[in-house]
Amino acid sequence: MPIEFPVLNFFALSPIIVVIVLALVVMFMDMLSSDKTVLGYLTVFGLFGALMPCVPLLNQTKAPTFQNMVVSDGYAVVFYIIFIVTALLSSLIALTYLENRGMQQGEYYILILLSTSGMMLMAASTDLIVTFLGLEIMSIALYVLAGFNRRSISSGEAGLKYFLLGAFASAFFLYGVAFIYGATGSTNIHEIGGWFSTNEIYQSNPIALVGLALLIIGFAFKVAAVPFHWWTPDVYHGAPTSATAFMAVGAKAAGFAALVRILAISFGGVFTVQWQIAISLLAVITMTSGNIAALAQKDVKRMLAYSSIAHAGYLLVGVAALPASNELYRVQAVSGLLFYLMSYAFMNIGAFAVVALLEKQGKIGTKLSDYTTLSTRQPFVAFVMLLFMFSLTGIPPFIGFWGKWYIFWAAVDANLGWLAAIGMINSAISAFYYLSVVVQMYMHTEQADVETTPIALPAPIAIAVTVTAMFTLLFGLWPTPLINLMSLAVFG
Amino acid sequence: MIGAVPLSYYLLLSAILFTIGAGGVLIRRNAIIILMCVEMMMNAVNLTFVAFSSYLDSATGQIFVFMVMVVAAVEVAVGLALLVELNRHKEAVNIDEFNSLKG
Numbered sequence: 290m291p292i293e294f295p296v297l298n299f300f301a302l303s304p305i306i307v308v309i310v311l312a313l314v315v316m317f318m319d320m321l322s323s324d325k326t327v328l329g330y331l332t333v334f335g336l337f338g339a340l341m342p343c344v345p346l347l348n349q350t351k352a353p354t355f356q357n358m359v360v361s362d363g364y365a366v367v368f369y370i371i372f373i374v375t376a377l378l379s380s381l382i383a384l385t386y387l388e389n390r391g392m393q394q395g396e397y398y399i400l401i402l403l404s405t406s407g408m409m410l411m412a413a414s415t416d417l418i419v420t421f422l423g424l425e426i427m428s429i430a431l432y433v434l435a436g437f438n439r440r441s442i443s444s445g446e447a448g449l450k451y452f453l454l455g456a457f458a459s460a461f462f463l464y465g466v467a468f469i470y471g472a473t474g475s476t477n478i479h480e481i482g483g484w485f486s487t488n489e490i491y492q493s494n495p496i497a498l499v500g501l502a503l504l505i506i507g508f509a510f511k512v513a514a515v516p517f518h519w520w521t522p523d524v525y526h527g528a529p530t531s532a533t534a535f536m537a538v539g540a541k542a543a544g545f546a547a548l549v550r551i552l553a554i555s556f557g558g559v560f561t562v563q564w565q566i567a568i569s570l571l572a573v574i575t576m577t578s579g580n581i582a583a584l585a586q587k588d589v590k591r592m593l594a595y596s597s598i599a600h601a602g603y604l605l606v607g608v609a610a611l612p613a614s615n616e617l618y619r620v621q622a623v624s625g626l627l628f629y630l631m632s633y634a635f636m637n638i639g640a641f642a643v644v645a646l647l648e649k650q651g652k653i654g655t656k657l658s659d660y661t662t663l664s665t666r667q668p669f670v671a672f673v674m675l676l677f678m679f680s681l682t683g684i685p686p687f688i689g690f691w692g693k694w695y696i697f698w699a700a701v702d703a704n705l706g707w708l709a710a711i712g713m714i715n716s717a718i719s720a721f722y723y724l725s726v727v728v729q730m731y732m733h734t735e736q737a738d739v740e741t742t743p744i745a746l747p748a749p750i751a752i753a754v755t756v757t758a759m760f761t762l763l764f765g766l767w768p769t770p771l772i773n774l775m776s777l778a779v780f781g
Numbered sequence: 782m783i784g785a786v787p788l789s790y791y792l793l794l795s796a797i798l799f800t801i802g803a804g805g806v807l808i809r810r811n812a813i814i815i816l817m818c819v820e821m822m823m824n825a826v827n828l829t830f831v832a833f834s835s836y837l838d839s840a841t842g843q844i845f846v847f848m849v850m851v852v853a854a855v856e857v858a859v860g861l862a863l864l865v866e867l868n869r870h871k872e873a874v875n876i877d878e879f880n881s882l883k884g
Contacts, residue, residue: 418841418845429855432859432860436867439866439869442867442870442881443881445866447882448867449812449867449876453812459823459856460802460819460826463826467830467845468829470841471832471833475841476841522882523882
């Protein structure tokens with residue numbers, strides 16, 4: 290009997306394969322090279338290489354491959370781009386940040402790349418086994434990245450806390466998958482959706498409902514939604530700033546990538562009322578408590594950690610808008626979510642880059658008071674921080690405004706006007722703490738006891754800051770190209 | 782099919798194990814015991830998978846168990862390494878003593 294070899298479409302997964310091969314190359318170069326900066330630049334250029342195959346992949350129709358375990362559709366490819374851009378920008382920050390802290394090591398870049406490959410796998414997976422593996426590839430690398438600064442007890446503590454709660458969350462996710470598997474007999478998300486539509490009498494199966502609830506809890510941990518957010522402020526505060534920038538954007542985007550695909554495809558026709566209510570409630574408490582806790586912060590890095598919880602809340606508004614009345618609205622909700630994640634990548638990584646830049650200076654830490662008179666000491670850095678803060682608040686004409694606009698619009702279209710209203714009130718609340726940074730930088734000029742030495746601006750971080758600031762402003766003024774890109778993000 | 786023992790017994794047992802594990806994570810303060818509780822939760826999930834796999838006569842659940850075992854082993858390796866690293870700064874396993882981050 291001849292052995293049949295399955296036809297595997299490797300090209301469909303080429304961006305993931307490039308990232309993994311790049312990680313191996315960096316690992317090999319780490320043994321040969323004593324100058325670890327080279328590895329950082331290799332990572333940055335290699336990630337450009339991973340962006341290349343995304344262009345032809347965007348233009349081709351969906352390509353399920355590896356026995357329907359993964360699919361390469363527009364949705365996955367747009368997420369690849371988000372993850373690669375995130376990894377690229379945070380590697381640029383790391384090049385400067387790690388150098389200044391004396392912890393320039395090859396492992397850092399290897400872990401960033403492996404974590405990115407896990408995120409990409411989560412976006413592409415159509416089988417819960419692959420989703421789980423992608424989730425763990427991403428998370429385990431992130432636990433190490435959080436604890437990467439071995440000289441700092443805060444960093445180690447962040448790593449341990451992230452690890453314990455991350456593993457706890459994975460167990461919930463797995464238990465959810467086990468119940469869904471038990472109810473439907475499959476782990477493939479298309480087959481799960483198909484099973485529900487052919488076996489209508491089981492559409493109120495309590496085992497599947499419990500499974501879905503546990504699955505949502507698992508993802509809520511990963512995207513830092515209240516009440517599963519306790520780890521977030523500590524981990525984001527203790528981790529090296531360059532790693533915080535990466536995980537705040539990347540891990541959140543990956544969690545939403547998998548959650549949206551599972552909810553839209555497997556549970557697009559069943560339990561929609563239940564999960565829409567659950568996600569809406571999560572969104573309300575996440576936005577509100579994230580913003581209120583951020584108001585009280587006196588440390589910019591910790592403030593950004595709480596604000597990242599609030600942003601998870603805005604994104605959940607977009608997820609709640611998924612069961613819209615017609616196909617067009619559903620597509621709008623998905624592309625709105627992706628637009629928000631892309632814009633969040635630019636403005637949040639930019640803000641963390643500024644924090645990383647100021648952190649290294651002897652006396653200047655991450656405290657809000659350290660930003661006093663920044664506008665006179667370093668006008669350029671103060672100006673880009675102003676852009677990022679305005680954009681994170683959602684003030685037009687910055688990119689953050691359009692992200693919120695599309696998400697709240699999608700919510701209104703899905704008859705969730707009340708949720709959009711709560712989101713807008715929360716954006717107004719967030720203005721207080723974002724703008725207090727601006728006030729601190731521009732309007733407190735009389736203090737004399739702050740360090741007045743000029744701040745050096747090394748090339749890699751300067752590029753990261755300039756690029757993010759440029760995109761924040763450019764796509765804010767002219768969002769059409771980015772919106773056109775996001776409208777390609779359709780499920781296969 | 783699972784011979785004489787009905788499916789519900791397996792599900793009940795794994796639910797009890799999962800709850801004990803989850804309770805342990807929330808109540809216990811020793812990092813190593815928390816790690817053991819997480820492992821217990823994972824193994825409760827494995828039991829659920831195997832029970833369903835046998836009941837549904839489908840192999841997917843058993844494949845999933847292998848994946849879970851691999852990931853659990855990796856998690857233990859990374860988790861213990863992080864704990865050892867942290868012990869160089871502070872000799873403790875009680876998570877309440879790791880309190881440099883607050884706010």
